[in-house]
Amino acid sequence: MSKKGKIYITLVLLTLFAIVAVEMTKPEPINWFPSYALHHKIPFGSYVFNEQLERVSNDVTTVERPPFEYLSNNTISGTYLFYNGGIAFGKEELNGLLDWVSEGNTLMVSAVDFEKKLLDTLNLKTRTINITNNFNNKYQVKLVNPLLDNTTIYKYERPTTFFHFHEIDTVKTSILGFIDKYRGEQENSKTTLVNAIKQSFGDGEIILNTFPQAFTNYFMLNSPNQDYTAGLMSYINTNKPIYVDTYYKTGKKFYTSPMYLFLSTKSLKWAYYIMLIGVLIYIIFEGKRKQRAIPIIRPLKNQTVDFTRTIANMYYENGKHKDIAQHKIQHFLEFIRNSMYLNTSEINNSFIKNLAARSNNSIEDTQTLFKLIESFNKKSKIENKELERLNTLIEQFKTHN
Template sequence: MEKSYKITLTILLVLLAGLVFLEANQREPINWFKSYSQREKIPYGTYVFYESLKEKFEVKDVNIPPFEFLKDSTKNGTYFFLNYNVSLDKAEVSKLLKWVARGNTAVISSNYISASLLDTLKLTNKEKISKNKIVNIPLYNFTNPSLQNENFYEFNRDQPLIYFDSLNNHQKVLGIGKIKEDTTPPKDSLVNFVENKYKKGKFLLHTSPQTFTNFFLLTDNNYKYAEKFLAYLDSDDPIYWDNHYKRGKSIFTSPLYIILNNKYLKWAYYFVLIAAILFILFEGKRKQKSIKVIEPLKNQTYDYTRTIAGMYLDSKDYRGIANKMIDHFIILINKKLKVDILKQKNKVELLQQQTENSTEEIEKLFSKIKEIQIKTAVKKKDLEELNRLIIQFKKNI
């Protein structure tokens, strides 16, 4: 390895080590992602609520879509949906309505509940945002005097209040909410939790899923809100906990998800990638000896021809050379000009028309050919003259 490479590599390694040191000693930022996953211990995870739920109820995880789960008619109990958005499609809503009609309970706690379901139950919702305050701090409570708290439960984060703005005789108000220190209309507490009877069963619709997050339940005595909410559920029935409609993953399908969610594993992974790149840059060059370039074989036809010609000249076989020159000339005329010299009587006229040679030059060439063919002994001078005339003829083709 060259000296410049070593210096560059050392500088990169020092910078990398410094970066890793700074990152390792940096305080990890709070993750405010609205996961609602029972596995997550981040503020918007539901680990605390889920573990408390398992202490009082028989909880079964459902990792498939509702449409598939509700195909099994033997499943009875409470179907619990908890997420930022529960967007059931029409087919799933139809299945869920039939399931509830048999005497089961569906709990949906979400800021945005499926419009198809709300239309079926003849409900609408709205969003309340204070116009005279920058931050909206929502407050929650129950309507039942035995469950109602003296002071509202406070969610100390900026959050709009989602509420039901139209009710009918099928709904019973169970919970209310309002914005802290808000003076804009509507000023009164707004409905955020209702019970909707449906044939033999019921829907419990709740528009404030953040009240079940780790952040909310671990603040002051807010855990009591979740305890009172569970009073509306039958403890004898199993709870089917939905994991399909979750913003956070409940099942890790990729090993990278686990690695990248751990601070130390993540940086170890990055370090390996960087080391691999550096190795390719500095050690990836070919270290074997250079391969000798083998030149392709040369076309030695010309040299071969010169050698053969030299042999004829050395043996002074001028007639043999002259006959071969005449044969090659005749073949050339046949191929290139399509004139058969041996058969055509007007060959001179034909060649004069197809080439730029004069009649005198053509007749002189054929006279020389005829002379050599008649002679008993061909001299070197005759051979040289024939060669000159053929070359002159070829130039004017």
């Protein structure tokens, strides 16, 4: 390898190691994935909520199975808590939950929006909040119960889509909280958009909230926002069992990918990347060093025609016209047998008529050709012109086929 090539390789390697060093020392970016998982400590995980819930209640059960399956196989009572960015139960599962609530239990669901059947059952309608004049995505929530300090406003400043209840059954529904665009410290803020309600259902009750971010680490660790979450939870009886759903969660509890260990650990991840880069460099330079030109192997030519022409010229130059004629006649008869499917062992009038019909030649031309062939068979010597005439008649015969 030349000196210039070694310099280029050294510069490339130094550049790669510099990039790796910068990436390894760069602060880990914040993971804003909306997980809502109980074990996640990322901003939108629920690790803090899970810890606080276990402090206020001694009977908390995490349910990892679908609620339809869990309720079918277990006799339980208390509060079933769901919160996630999106939750869709399905017809049969929702009916099972509603039957369970009507027996005197509590269903609490916090999601961005709700399925149509649940809203229709409770005579509710939702609508997205208009983001006009709120391009900074700043919102504020509050509770209405005077026992929960309804004067405090809790702020949320992350881009998202919010829904509110714009039609409710005022006879059966109690309003628990509002949500509104954040207008600033010195402006009037009339929180008129309902985002949390409670409604009786049979002997139990259903609590709905369109602000699931209230259960995330990001919201609860910004004081005094934890009071808002505590206020929502105050509507359920913590002395009874609480069942927290983990089935309808965006974040996974178990990672099935075999590369998760490598990619989740910073040092192992970069060791893996360096190995891939090294393999790539090895393939490029080692393959270039060992590669050689592949010779072009031309296919063998078919020499049959050339060989036949050579033999024919030898016969012709030696004046063996009789032999050439015999070969020509034999090839012609073979042509008739293979193409016309006629027996050439006996040449008679019936054979001439069938051959003329199958080859699109006239009977006269066919008879002329075979009379010439018959005359050749009787002669011991053939002249040059006679051989040419035989060839001409045979070629004309074949052109009509």
